[in-house]
Amino acid sequence: AQSVTQPDIHITVSEGASLELRCNYSYGATPYLFWYVQSPGQGLQLLLKYFSGDTLVQGIKGFEAEFKRSQSSFNLRKPSVHWSDAAEYFCAVAAGNDYKLSFGAGTTVTVRA
Amino acid sequence: GAVVSQHPSWVICKSGTSVKIECRSLDFQATTMFWYRQFPKQSLMLMATSNEGSKATYEQGVEKDKFLINHASLTLSTLTVTSAHPEDSSFYICSARVPNQPGQGGRRSNQPQHFGDGTRLSIL
Numbered sequence: 001a002q003s004v005t006q007p008d009i010h011i012t013v014s015e016g017a018s019l020e021l022r023c024n025y026s027y028g029a030t031p032y033l034f035w036y037v038q039s040p041g042q043g044l045q046l047l048l049k050y051f052s053g054d055t056l057v058q059g060i061k062g063f064e065a066e067f068k069r070s071q072s073s074f075n076l077r078k079p080s081v082h083w084s085d086a087a088e089y090f091c092a093v094a095a096g097n098d099y100k101l102s103f104g105a106g107t108t109v110t111v112r113a
Numbered sequence: 114g115a116v117v118s119q120h121p122s123w124v125i126c127k128s129g130t131s132v133k134i135e136c137r138s139l140d141f142q143a144t145t146m147f148w149y150r151q152f153p154k155q156s157l158m159l160m161a162t163s164n165e166g167s168k169a170t171y172e173q174g175v176e177k178d179k180f181l182i183n184h185a186s187l188t189l190s191t192l193t194v195t196s197a198h199p200e201d202s203s204f205y206i207c208s209a210r211v212p213n214q215p216g217q218g219g220r221r222s223n224q225p226q227h228f229g230d231g232t233r234l235s236i237l
Binding site: 034036041042043044045046049090094099100101103104105106 | 117119145147155156157159162204206208210225226227228229230231233
């Protein structure tokens with residue numbers, strides 16, 4: 001069965017600084033990988049996805065992620081964070097023909113002024 | 114595109130009542146929808162997969178008779194929490210997947226899930 005690990009429960013970053021969120025996955029075949037963001041009391045918004053091809057994926061809001069098969073990782077990055085980036089971030093992997101998503105535990109990002 | 118609407122966004126009700134939550138795909142037809150439950154400060158847990166015109170597939174440990182799912186049309190799935198009790202209080206989120214595009218045939222879909230804004234359910 002597939003699984004996702006997000007090692008960092010909480011990250012605090014200064015506004016304007018860079019951000020990197022870690023994600024490691026476990027899946028026997030080629031994974032479909034996603035990053036979602038959730039603001040308090042809201043649903044999930046898709047930031048970006050990886051299916052195949054270029055391992056560096058560009059998403060919305062200035063985020064990017066790099067798929068590294070050798071490390072089973074799909075880390076999310078943003079060069080310069082804004083206060084509005086404070087939220088919960090979830091990495092997810094889709095597997096199987098029924099396309100079920102398995103989510104990581106999430107990383108809470110706090111942005112300080 | 115690919116907007117999913119969930120209603121209501123917040124509901125408070127007495128213990129023992131049943132609550133229905135609707136999930137609609139507004140600009141696409143969704144043959145498959147998913148229902149998740151999220152506890153405070155935790156990740157999403159898949160409850161069931163809802164397939165249009167057939168019975169839902171429940172994850173292990175989810176009570177089918179407690180959480181009734183109906184996917185009557187290609188744009189609507191409902192989750193009914195029957196005889197709700199305080200322990201059913203949670204944040205429920207649905208998602209819908211855009212179906213395979215023409216020509217994809219039986220290949221695994223590369224379409225992501227799109228999520229509703231969630232329903233905060235509080236049982237008193």
